[in-house]
Amino acid sequence: MPKLLFRSIPCCTFLALIAAWVSAFTLLATGAEQSSSGRSPNVILIFIDDMGYADIGPFGNTEVKTPHLDKFAKEGMKFTSFYATPVCSMSRACLMTGCYNVRVSVPGVLFPNSTVGLHPDEVTLGDIAKQKGYATKAIGKWHLGFQPEFLPTKQGFDSYFGIPYSNDMGQKPARPNFPPLPLMRDDKIVETEPDQSQLTKRYTEEAVKLIREQKDNPFFLYLPHSMIHFPLFASADFKGKSKMGLIGDTIEEIDWSVGQIMQTLQELKLDDNTLVIFTSDNGPAARTAAPLRGNKGTSFEGGVREPCIMRWPGKIEAGSSCNQIAGNIDMLPTLAKIVGAQVPTDRVLDGRDITSLMFTKDAPAVRDTHLYFNGGSQLVGIRTGEWKLFLGGIPALGNKKKKGEALVGPSLYNLTKDLAETTNVAAENPEIVERLKTAAEKHLAEIKANQRPAGQAKASE
Missing domain, CATH: 3.40.720.10 (Alkaline Phosphatase, subunit A)
Structure with a gap:
């Protein structure tokens, strides 16, 4: 803390700040949130x-x-x-x-x-x-x-x-x-x-x-x-x-x-x-x-x-x-x-x-990426920041493909401007499509490499 600021703080305020710092340090050390009563929440x-x-x-x-x-x-x-x-x-x-x-x-x-x-x-x-x-x-x-x-x-x-x-x-x-x-x-x-x-x-x-x-x-x-x-x-x-x-x-x-x-x-x-x-x-x-x-x-x-x-x-x-x-x-x-x-x-x-x-009000992002898996456990999309990319087109979202319907290419949406996902802007943003596609492939490869098994029921005797 700069010396000038230190000298300008009244004693009672300074002591309160010290108490707050000690409390924050304790929180970081224990990893727990404590109520004013000291009881676990x-x-x-x-x-x-x-x-x-x-x-x-x-x-x-x-x-x-x-x-x-x-x-x-x-x-x-x-x-x-x-x-x-x-x-x-x-x-x-x-x-x-x-x-x-x-x-x-x-x-x-x-x-x-x-x-x-x-x-x-x-x-x-x-x-x-x-x-x-x-x-x-x-x-x-x-x-x-x-x-x-x-x-x-x-x-x-x-x-x-x-x-x-x-x-x-x-x-x-x-x-x-x-x-x-x-x-x-x-x-x-x-x-x-x-x-x-x-x-x-x-x-x-x-x-x-x-x-x-x-x-x-x-x-x-x-x-x-x-x-x-x-x-x-x-x-x-x-x-x-x-x-x-x-x-x-x-x-x-x-x-x-x-x-x-x-x-x-x-x-x-x-x-x-x-x-x-x-x-x-x-x-x-x-x-x-x-x-x-x-x-x-x-x-x-x-x-x-x-x-x-x-x-x-x-x-x-x-x-x-x-x-x-x-x-x-x-x-x-x-x-x-x-x-x-x-x-x-x-x-x-x-x-x-x-x-x-x-x-904390207006805190920065903790994670800026989210993966979209469909009901068949296939990775069908990725969101990074404001951008959301569907990797294989709309029929891959879990809806049944209609007879004669052609698969469409990747679909890109800006969720900040287009929350209702009405306008596919993939053609106008090929570099974003490629960046998100590469990120999705990397995430999926890591998940597959570290995949854990489901539980299997024991056979009844």
Whole structure:
């Protein structure tokens, strides 16, 4: 510090600065975020199924009522370039491991008869929290393997309550060849074909119970809702109440669930010591994701760019927004920094710690590149900064090629000027196309060289 500045600072201010520097140095040394009470922070991750970018009020929806999420956003930070993947299981693999699904060999969608799942040797969000003695619970849709060795209780979570895969994978209403839809507690099936109109409420009750039980201890709660995946269900309190029909009803009930959780945190005086994250696994199914192009199953922004809000009073600036590239693959290293745990050093991770984006206004990019894998685990696109390149043309995005349709060449979009991906500017920017293509090839080669196997279920005796 220059001497003139040193002499101009009043004693009380100088002492405050010294205290702040000491606190910052301690944070860097421990890698943990501490609240003013000195307690380790709680973390709640709410993960919605098939919620599109503009399905809630904070991201532009004016047809549904989401007062709790509106308040949540006003008190937290919106991430407007937050990425997931086109479909279910691959998105959860990214979230749990901090890696692209191809790196951990989890396919796009797992079914009840799948014999593979997330390898038990992978380090998950639950494992990260357990390192520091956190109570961990998963409530809702798991979808990373139904066999015993792949369930949440074998993947870093103390307990589990929910449906282990998508809610359309039971005998009702459309898959008579599947086994009955199981509702599980830990590793036991406690019901089959449960009343799905009650799932959001039951998951919420379980979440509130966990918060109350662990109010004096640090906890990590992972709440991946079964809604708003098809088939849609809402309880009697919400069914027929929204302007968007049944899909709106389910969204408004999710909003109610968020309100119940926030109310519980405030009642127990845990609010200031809890980071709450709200996001989704992929874009909307068979619905528009306007103003974005595409929806679930595609790698257009509408299929993979998700609403994301993070709230932590005193840490995250209220009413703020971040447009830097981030995504669910960043959650594992970010959680590790927050709880003071170590990320695994014996394997490659794709995600990065984004706490600088969360806690610092206008922070620079943590990673400026994002890879787009389709549901068949093929690399179909890459984004670097404002530029997004589809490598093999539109039919490679996951949509079926129409009879007689010709494959088109690489498609380039400037997402800053053309968020809806309407104008292909590849012909005007050949050098950018070549640069992104080369980068994509390099990234894919590295992932393939360091690819890890999926878990394989043991043969039944």
